[in-house]
Amino acid sequence: MTQSQLLVADTLTATIDDLYQKFGAWRTARALLFVVWRQRQTRNQLYELSNHQLRDIGLPEREGSLGSPRFLPPHLRQFN
Numbered sequence: 001m002t003q004s005q006l007l008v009a010d011t012l013t014a015t016i017d018d019l020y021q022k023f024g025a026w027r028t029a030r031a032l033l034f035v036v037w038r039q040r041q042t043r044n045q046l047y048e049l050s051n052h053q054l055r056d057i058g059l060p061e062r063e064g065s066l067g068s069p070r071f072l073p074p075h076l077r078q079f080n
Contacts, residue, residue: 019028046054051061 016028019031023031046059049057054061
């Protein structure tokens with residue numbers, strides 16, 4: 001690891017330790033799991049957009065798709 005990576009790791013560890021000391025283990029763990037869940041939701045919502053919609057909001061287009069949206073009804077979605 002480079003020096004900058006070590007600094008970030010130390011800072012992250014210290015931050016999580018401070019959160020643990022202030023709020024406790026369960027609240028800290030619940031907050032971290034909530035953040036992970038929200039990021040997954042955002043990623044899944046972007047996955048359903050067509051290339052045209054991605055271009056409209058300033059995101060790069062997907063390569064190899066024919067421009068059709070990748071929307072599937074909830075009961076047919078593949079969970080990765």
